[in-house]
Amino acid sequence: MAFNPELCRNESEVESKLIVQYLLPQLGYTPEAWHQEVAVGSIRLDFLAFAAQVIPFVIDANSPLSVVMEAKHPKQNLNNHVPRLRFYLTKLNVAYGLLTNGKEIRIYQKVDTDIQLIFQCFGKDVETKIRDIRALLGRNSLNEIPLKNNSVTPVAETANVTVPNISNNIFDTTRQNTMKTIAIYHNKGGVGKTTVAINLAAALSQKGKRVLLIDIDSQANSTFATGLVKFQFDEEDDLRDKNVYHILESGDFNFIQDIAQKYQYFNNPEIDIIPSHITLIEYQDKLNKIAASRARLVTKLKRVENNYDIVIIDTPPSRDLYAEVALIAADYLIIPSDLKPFANQGLPTVKSFVRQVNEYREVIGKSPINIIGVLPSKISTNAKFLQHTFPRQRDVISERYDLPLMESVIYDRTALSESMNQVLTVGELEYPDPKSIIKFAELKSSSQVSAEEFNVLAMEVLKKIGVN
Ligand SMILES: Nc1ncnc2c1ncn2[C@@H]1O[C@H](COP(=O)(O)OP(=O)(O)O)[C@@H](O)[C@H]1O
Numbered sequence: 004m005a006f007n008p009e010l011c012r013n014e015s016e017v018e019s020k021l022i023v024q025y026l027l028p029q030l031g032y033t034p035e036a037w038h039q040e041v042a043v044g045s046i047r048l049d050f051l052a053f054a055a056q057v058i059p060f061v062i063d064a065n066s067p068l069s070v071v072m073e074a075k076h077p078k079q080n081l082n083n084h085v086p087r088l089r090f091y092l093t094k095l096n097v098a099y100g101l102l103t104n105g106k107e108i109r110i111y112q113k114v115d116t117d118i119q120l121i122f123q124c125f126g127k128d129v130e131t132k133i134r135d136i137r138a139l140l141g142r143n144s145l146n147e148i149p150l151k152n153n154s155v156t157p158v159a160e161t162a163n164v165t166v167p168n169i170s171n172n173i174f175d176t177t178r179q180n181t182m183k184t185i186a187i188y189h190n191k192g193g194v195g196k197t198t199v200a201i202n203l204a205a206a207l208s209q210k211g212k213r214v215l216l217i218d219i220d221s222q223a224n225s226t227f228a229t230g231l232v233k234f235q236f237d238e239e240d241d242l243r244d245k246n247v248y249h250i251l252e253s254g255d256f257n258f259i260q261d262i263a264q265k266y267q268y269f270n271n272p273e274i275d276i277i278p279s280h281i282t283l284i285e286y287q288d289k290l291n292k293i294a295a296s297r298a299r300l301v302t303k304l305k306r307v308e309n310n311y312d313i314v315i316i317d318t319p320p321s322r323d324l325y326a327e328v329a330l331i332a333a334d335y336l337i338i339p340s341d342l343k344p345f346a347n348q349g350l351p352t353v354k355s356f357v358r359q360v361n362e363y364r365e366v367i368g369k370s371p372i373n374i375i376g377v378l379p380s381k382i383s384t385n386a387k388f389l390q391h392t393f394p395r396q397r398d399v400i401s402e403r404y405d406l407p408l409m410e411s412v413i414y415d416r417t418a419l420s421e422s423m424n425q426v427l428t429v430g431e432l433e434y435p436d437p438k439s440i441i442k443f444a445e446l447k448s449s450s451q452v453s454a455e456e457f458n459v460l461a462m463e464v465l466k467k468i469g470v471n
């Protein structure tokens with residue numbers, strides 16, 4: 004089927020599907036030649052692509068040839084956004100601007116202190132028009148005809164725009180091409196691993212990250228909670244032959260893209276999910292006999308490292324093969340814990356398991372897993388508890404167990420179980436209709452506190468794994 008950006012449903016889909024996945028590569032801009040969410044003083048650009056890369060980047064009359072691309076929601080009328088684009092291009096002395104809402108694509112060129120429309124087409128025609136677009140904005144064409152028609156005499160005002168820390172700004176927003184994989188693990192059950200895994204994945208996705216969630220727990224709670232279990236009866240089970248086991252079963256087929264699914268009502272933007280299945284238990288012995296199965300997730304993830312920014316793995320509450328596979332594949336580890344005595348007493352086991360996994364990682368040439376920390380989860384909101392007990396519980400983690408403690412806290416909120424347990428009634432039948440807390444908060448405002456706690460967690464995680 005031909006690519007049709009008119010089917011983009013929201014602004015972030017216009018950004019990801021039309022601009023990132025289609026236009027930028029088609030126009031010859033490799034990932035290091037463009038930047039997303041560029042802050043220049045008070046201006047925030049959706050995308051800035053460079054035909055000629057100059058570092059440090061200084062915005063003045065000699066700015067390298069560059070293109071600003073602005074994505075809008077499909078319901079937005081582009082006319083309303085022309086003044087802003089004019090301001091960006093003239094203020095920053097950028098030669099070209101592309102403006103699109105998916106339904107329509109326009110290209111403007113800066114001419115002195117104004118901009119002129121030089122190209123326009125429907126989104127659905129983008130493939131047939133791509134040669135025209137390439138002739139105007141392609142990296143090669145811009146390099147061949149430097150400053151084509153562009154004002155050679157810069158406007159006095161823009162000639163000396165000095166933007167503080169511009170080179171830092173550009174540097175900071177350089178696209179991270181390294182996919183980061185995070186395992187959510189504790190050998191105790193019921194501490195909130197699954198809740199953290201699915202909602203952290205949703206919060207990261209809402210921040211524009213391309214997220215893959217892998218469920219490798221035979222209880223398949225993440226698979227349920229993300230809405231992939233749509234069947235009511237065994238014979239309708241479509242996950243039995245297409246789940247995470249199949250990724251581990253063979254090195255030659257069943258790659259990530261063959262198994263990944265999405266459920267559009269769970270979160271917006273959607274995330275890709277590798278489901279799990281109860282039959283993982285019976286297959287464990289078989290996999291245990293094949294030494295290579297331990298590293299298959301690593302090699303298969305490597306093949307999709309340009310497709311995702313972040314991979315989250317939800318793990319079983321045990322020290323079994325599946326937990327091992329997860330910790331071998333992950334770069335980082337988050338250990339959710341309710342900080343109660345039983346969970347604490349499991350921490351030395353987590354640490355010895357990590358040591359064991361690190362030995363294997365060394366054999367396959369991977370550095371030791373990076374422990375982001377223990378994440379306080381299901382924490383009571385009782386004021387007395389928070390004042391007296393909670394601080395002591397937190398101190399214990401570093402003092403007695405010598406593990407880092409995360410700053411974020413996931414409190415005990417009924418909205419979290421409620422969002423996961425939404426159902427849809429069709430006639431006599433009830434179907435699971437789960438939502439992420441992020442999506443649920445849009446429907447039920449009292450859930451916003453909890454959603455915000457996951458936003459804060461997502462920000463801490465991004466900071467600690469070095470992703471902007
Ligand atoms: N922060 C929280 N607030 C309220 N309920 C929670 C919270 N975290 C988890 N739960 C509930 O506790 C139970 C166990 O959580 P789950 O995430 O499945 O833990 P695990 O994956 O570690 O076994 C589930 O019923 C879940 O809805």
Ligand SMILES: [Mg+2]
Pocket residue numbers: 196197198220224225317318
């Ligand atoms: Mg779980």
